[in-house]
Structure formats: C-alpha cells, structure tokens
Amino acid sequence: xxxxxxxxxxxxxxxLTGVISSLIMMGIGGVLITLAILFDWHVLASIxxxxxxxxxxxxxxxxxxxxxxxxxxxxxxxxEIEIQQGVIVIKRTLIPMIRVQHVDMKQGxxxxxxxxxxxxxxxxxxxxxxxxxxxxxxxxxxxxxxxxTKVAEEDV
Numbered sequence: 001x002x003x004x005x006x007x008x009x010x011x012x013x014x015x016l017t018g019v020i021s022s023l024i025m026m027g028i029g030g031v032l033i034t035l036a037i038l039f040d041w042h043v044l045a046s047i048x049x050x051x052x053x054x055x056x057x058x059x060x061x062x063x064x065x066x067x068x069x070x071x072x073x074x075x076x077x078x079x080e081i082e083i084q085q086g087v088i089v090i091k092r093t094l095i096p097m098i099r100v101q102h103v104d105m106k107q108g109x110x111x112x113x114x115x116x117x118x119x120x121x122x123x124x125x126x127x128x129x130x131x132x133x134x135x136x137x138x139x140x141x142x143x144x145x146x147x148x149t150k151v152a153e154e155d156v
Contacts, residue, residue: 002075002082002092009114010072010132011065016110018060022053029053074130076141078148081121083128099123100149103142107135121145 029049036045064087073084081095104120111117117138119130133141 002073002084004074004076006069006072006074006130006132007114007116007134007137008069009116009134011069013110013114013116013132014065014068015061018057018065021060022057025056026053072131076144081128081145083130093128095121095123095128097145097148099125100145103145103149105138105142119145 029052032049033046035041036043036049067087071084071086071090075082079097081097081100083093083095085091085093101122101124104122105117106120107117111132115135116132117135119133119138119141121128121130130138130141
C-alpha cells in the first residue's frame with residue numbers, strides 16, 4: 001500500500017471547489033424553483049430541487065473532501081509509481097517507470113493560492129494525476145520521475 005499522503009490543504013481546496021459548484025447548482029435550482037412557481041408546476045418539483053441541493057452541498061463540502069484525502073495515497077519508487085484513490089470504490093494503479101512518457105506540473109488559481117500543485121504522469125495509454133501536493137514536493141517528484149524515465153530510455 002502506498003505510504004505518502006496528499007497535502008492536508010487539499011481538503012480546503014476541494015471544499016472551496018465544492019462551494020463553487022454548489023453556488024452554480026443553487027443558481028440552476030433557483031431558476032427551476034422560479035419556473036415551478038411561475039408555471040404552476042407541482043410543488044414536488046420545488047421540494048425535489050431543494051433536497052437535491054442540500055444533498056449536493058453536504059456531500060461536496062462536508063463529506064467527500066476529508067474522505068477523499070484520507071483514501072488518496074501515492075508512492076514513487078525506483079521502477080514504478082503507485083497511486084491509490086477513490087471514495088467508495090478504492091482504485092490502486094501501478095505505473096511502470098519505463099511506460100512514463102512525460103511528467104507535467106500544473107496549478108490553477110486555487111492551488112496557487114494555497115501553494116499546491118498537481119502532477120500529471122502521461123503514458124501511451126492514459127494520464128494519471130497526483131493532486132494537491134505542496135509545490136516543492138511536486139517539483140521534486142517531477143524531477144525524480146523525469147530523471148528515472150531518461151535512465152529507463154537509455155537502458156532500452
């Protein structure tokens with residue numbers, strides 16, 4: 001099982017992302033409720049919208065971020081990268097270093113505000129991400145994987 005955890009600040013970033021998506025959903029819900037009132041739709045449409053919004057807010061802001069942080073782990077070893085992720089279904093992925101084509105580091109506005117970054121590891125088949133890492137740690141991992149993939153290319 002991978003040993004390294006993501007930055008604890010990731011919980012805050014994921015909660016803020018939940019707040020943003022919840023505000024968008026509340027805007028859409030407000031429009032639906034307004035339409036329900038204007039067009040005399042059944043009161044259940046409004047109640048269902050309110051219940052959905054309450055569940056959405058509770059999950060995206062309160063429940064999912066800490067559970068996601070608790071389950072997310074990664075480990076970069078000499079010849080492979082192991083990633084464990086998931087909230088309900090736990091998925092573990094092993095990426096052989098020899099399959100890595102390139103490594104990127106990215107930061108959006110929220111990540112930059114909290115001094116975090118996401119590492120993207122590209123293989124021929126897919127892109128794997130390790131989110132919400134401290135910037136220094138992300139730089140170290142990016143350089144380490146990059147140097148290991150160069151060594152793997154030279155050995156082939």
